[in-house]
Amino acid sequence: MESGLMETYVMGIATEEEIQQVLSLTKTHPEFKNALDQLEFDMETLAQSMSIDPPAGTLEKIEQEINQIQRRNQALQAEPEPAFRYDNREQEYAKQERYIEVESESNQMRVNKAWKWAFIAVFVLGKIFLATAIYFYLENRQAQEQINELKIELKQKLR
Amino acid sequence: MFKAVLNIPPAEPKDIRWFYDRYAAMLLGYINGIVKDKQQSEDQLVKILTSFTQDFVAAEKSNQHIWLELRQYAQNRLNSAVLSDRQLIQKQSVSEPGLASLDDLQKIVFKAVYYHGKSISQLAISLNYGEEEIRNQLKLAIDKMRRARGN
Structure with missing residues (x-):
């Protein structure tokens, strides 16, 4: 009782050999069994001391979950087994009927890997065109400014 | 009884x-x-x-x-997600009033076993103590808590 065997057993970490030892001792030594029961009881009271009250509505949630499981099980049991005369196609159909299709159509698209390079090329070209457009826009703006300055200069000279 | x-x-x-x-x-x-x-x-x-x-x-x-x-x-x-021993000890550092009577090692041993199901041999390796010492610390921890609750 002082070896810590009961504690490892009650904490659920006893080895197979230790479990056998405990089971054997409970049969042969009533005082060991009493001490083990007392320890189990104390562990339960310890858990009670660390308990937290669940929020309202928790029991209803659990009941709902259980009802759903039970309804699903009942539906599965109510469905008659396909007869042996069914061919494979009919059996497959019957099997499909038992399940609800949660998501039958995917909204994903599959693309061949070869398109990867095309997408990269389009991306790089897009960047080059964007840079070129910005460059020519700035060039154009600078040229416009220069023309305006020249016009002003010319007007002043003419006067 | x-x-x-x-x-x-x-x-x-x-x-x-x-x-x-x-x-x-x-x-x-x-x-x-x-x-x-x-x-x-x-x-x-x-x-x-x-x-x-x-x-x-x-x-x-x-x-x-x-x-x-x-x-x-x-x-x-x-505990299906396997935690490393370091993570486990970090998680255990959160104080818990029910375990106030235990010293640090006893807290670590008790919580690793109670909450995470760590075995004596696993704890002996990760904490660098002998298996007997870990077993003893677990027993002491439980005894202390039982006494603290008047059992």
């Missing part, structure tokens, strides 16, 4: 309300000790109690040791 103390009459029906009234608060406290998050703990409580009661009723088990079984069931469900 202990049948009366344990307060587990054998003929008691094991429906969900019975389980809920008896173990929901204890289980939520236990789950919260592992998960450390209120909302997640409540969600896990619903899942664990639902599946446990289904399995339990189906297996027609006796009333004895229900809490121990339920605790281990919850432990297995919640």
Whole structure:
């Protein structure tokens, strides 16, 4: 009782050999069994001391979950087994009927890997065109400014 | 004597309300000790109690040791993600009033075993102590808590 065997057993970490030892001792030594029961009881009271009250509505949630499981099980049991005369196609159909299709159509698209390079090329070209457009826009703006300055200069000279 | 103390009459029906009234608060406290998050703990409580009661009723088990079984069931469900020993010790650093009477090593050993199901040999390796020492610390921790509760 002082070896810590009961504690490892009650904490659920006893080895197979230790479990056998405990089971054997409970049969042969009533005082060991009493001490083990007392320890189990104390562990339960310890858990009670660390308990937290669940929020309202928790029991209803659990009941709902259980009802759903039970309804699903009942539906599965109510469905008659396909007869042996069914061919494979009919059996497959019957099997499909038992399940609800949660998501039958995917909204994903599959693309061949070869398109990867095309997408990269389009991306790089897009960047080059964007840079070129910005460059020519700035060039154009600078040229416009220069023309305006020249016009002003010319007007002043003419006067 | 202990049948009366344990307060587990054998003929008691094991429906969900019975389980809920008896173990929901204890289980939520236990789950919260592992998960450390209120909302997640409540969600896990619903899942664990639902599946446990289904399995339990189906297996027609006796009333004895229900809490121990339920605790281990919850432990297995919640500890499927393997934590490294360092993570485990960091998680354990959160203080818990129920364990106030224990010293640091006893807290680490008790919580690693109680909440995470770590074995004596695993703890001996990760904490760099002998197996006998870890076993002794676990026993001391439980003895201290029992004494602190007047048992």
